[in-house]
Amino acid sequence: METLLAPFAYAFFIKGLGVATLAGGLCGLLGVYITLRGMSYIGHGLSHAIFGGFAASSIISINYYLGAGVWGLASALAINKVTRSRRIGADAAIGVITTSSFALGVALLSHYGSRGPSFDAALFGSIIGVSAEDVLALAGITTFAVAVIFLNYRALLFATFDPEVADVSGVRVARTDALLMLVLSLAILATLTVIGVTLVAATLVIPAVVARMLTNRFSRMLWLSTVIGAGCGFVGMNLSYHLDVPSGTMIVLTGAVVFTAVLSLTGGRRLARTARSDNRTDPTPVVAPT
Structure with missing residues (x-):
């Protein structure tokens, strides 16, 4: 028991644990909308795009939340605009825009060096790099995200399940999508230090x-995903300390263990149902509240 409680004697660990738990819950909440839209790849893409802003901010010595945030939001809006034009698919737009931004970030850091958080910490996360500023930023972004979802619940719901019908029914789908991309960009930016x-x-x-x-x-999926994400963040951060493994790595591995356990308990049919929901042909679709 003493071994398990030992890390709680360190202030940096307590800050990291709080950020990891909050970050896991925030990502779990937003992940529901991303997954049901069949845009799971966008989280990977936006994180790489934000890395370009992280590198540029480090070099010109401005607050990396500001620089990387503007960069990530611009990338998200660009992806959204290109996708809505229907000239190329979302996966292609994400691939071109975000990988180019990531390559630019690597080139800048390789040539000029980093003056902010270390390269490895940005890629894989680190509990040592968590500051009081990170805690406040994540708390503010989480509050903002919850407020956005609460105030735009039906618009986001409608735009997620049937954007074409929502558009002709008076829902400003473009505005709703842009708002979701804004929240997603801020969430990825705030979790960069811990998760990578x-x-x-x-x-x-x-x-x-x-x-x-x-x-x-x-509605049940929203709170379940939030709780699962927060739990994985809490457990993963503790394991990260005891096993001396990057925090982001252990958080993801914890999630993978939970996924495997649920898959073994529910059977492959539930996983197939999840895959079909991306194509909107699922015979047991998600039931939205009326």
């Missing part, structure tokens, strides 16, 4: 997929 660029996509997808295997109801 390369692994944040998994924290968006895994809790939502597990929740989808457990329920057909949309």
Whole structure:
């Protein structure tokens, strides 16, 4: 027991644990919308795009939340605009825009060096790099995200399940999508220090997929995914300290264990149902509240 409680004597661990738990819950909440839209890859793409802003901010010595946030939002809006034009698919737009941004970030850091958080910490996460500023930023972004979802619940729901009908029914789908991309960009940015660029996509997808295997109801899926994400963040951060493994790695591995356990308990049919929901041909679709 003393071994398990030992890390709680360190202030940096307590901050990291709080950020990891909050980050896991936030990613789990937003991941539901991303997964049901069949855009699971966008979390991976946006995290790579934000890395370009992280590198540029580090070089010109401005607050990396500001620089990377603007960069990530611009990338998200660009992806959204290109996708809505229907000239190329969402996966192609994400691939071109975000990988180019990531390559630019690597080139900038390789040439000029980093003056902010270390390269490895940005890629894989680190509890040592968590500051009081990170805690406040994540708390503010989480509050903002919850407020956005609460105030735009029906618009987001409608745009997620049937965007074409929503558009002709008076829902401003473009505005709703842009708002969701804004919240997603801020969430990825706030979790960068703990989870890392390369692994944040998994924290968006895994809790939502597990929740989808457990329920057909949309509202229940939202809170289940949030709880699963927060739990994976809490457990993963503790394991990270004891095993001396990057925090993002252990958070994702914890989620993978939960996914495997739920899959073994529910059977492959539930996983197939989850996959079909991306194509809107699922015979047991998610039931939205009326």
